[in-house]
Amino acid sequence: MIASSTSTLRFQLAVFYRIPKSPKASYEPASEPQPRKFRPSPQLNRWSRARSLRSGRKFDRTGQHSQQLDPNPPLQLKEQVSPEQKDTTLTASNGGADVDLTAGKSIYMVSDGTGWTVEHSVGAALGQFEHCLVDRNCAVNTHLFSGIDDVGQLMEIIKQAAKEGALVVYTLADPSMAESAKQACEIWGIPNIDMLGPITQSIASHLNVSPSGGPRRYPLTDEYFRRIEAIEFTIKQDDGALPQNLHKADIVLAGVSRTGKTPLSIYLSQKGYKVANVPIVMGVPLPKALFEIDPEKVFGLTINPVVLHTIRRARAKSLGFGDGVRSNYSEMDHVREELEFARKILAQNPVWPVIEVTGKAVEETAAVVLRLYHDRKNKCSMPRISKRY
Known part of the structure; x- marks a missing residue:
């Protein structure tokens, strides 16, 4: 039982950190001692990788470098990508079951204000998936679109989300904008979450007062x-x-x-x-x-x-x-x-x-x-x- 756990642990380390198998014991005379190199803690590596993946950075597995993704990319419709052009799917045998290590799931965060609420809410939710983000490399690319107060802009973002198969999370204070986002996502079959609407309606029902419904503006009074x-x-x-x-x-x-x-x-x-x-x-x-x-x-x-x-x-x-x-x-x-x-x-x-x-x-x-x-x-x-x- 102990040997099986040890082999499983070594396999996981070999997959994610590309640690070569240790050579067999040799009885040759030991060479001169080499200066000890600094090796970061595995737990520190996990935390660092989790933060990077949650913030929208995608790792280059061969060179262990990271590249920052554009948090607000231009709204250009992407052409359909063939399966041959997609990134190669990495699989690893773990107790006889294949684990899909492909990355690239997208989350679109849309707000008619600063986007602080939706960005931090999504970040807090992603914190519950560090075991997936790190251990299984199911990286998530988050994109924030703030200050969206025009329906045309909103439709372009949702179109792009449909092309990429992204999840759309929005906090739109304007009821008409929120309803437009909901209907467009349903038409194009896009998974979506309205983070502001349900709690606003619950508070309105509790206070027996209608919400203002206007965009969150701060006038210069x-x-x-x-x-x-x-x-x-x-x-x-x-x-x-x-x-x-x-x-x-x-x-x-x-x-x-x-x-x-x-x-x-x-x-x-x-x-x-x-x-x-x-x-x-x-x-x-x-x-x-x-x-x-x-x-x-x-x-x-x-x-x-x-x-x-x-x-x-x-x-x-x-x-x-x-x-x-x-x-x-x-x-x-x-x-x-x-x-x-x-x-x-x-x-x-x-x-x-x-x-x-x-x-x-x-x-x-x-x-x-x-x-x-x-x-x-x-x-x-x-x-x-x-x-x-």
């Missing part, structure tokens, strides 16, 4: 331009730059280094808020504009000194400072002293709320900032027992 303007403003105001523009900001963040001011600013700006952040550094006076603007715009950030010390040590290493290089920036005594300095400044401005960012994700801190911001704007603040949040 006033809100869009407002968000872009907010992002540009926030980037220019990062780390205390251009303090003369602090009065234009919706939100101003103040805190010592590495309290997450920049990522929090960028996150808030993507929601349409103009954000500026000002670092609090010992020995460096804060800009006068910070104390002249509306104090209800300003939010202080603080953090646990032990956590800040750990973050700064990691930051110092990333900048190339070894253990032998001492810097006040990452020394515990300096961290405590700087936090105490910031605490005194924040205490001198009682209108500024202080947010504790220790253990909080950016989204959590942003939620606290926005709640306080809108409470102040609407003049309806929640009762609190502490200045810290």
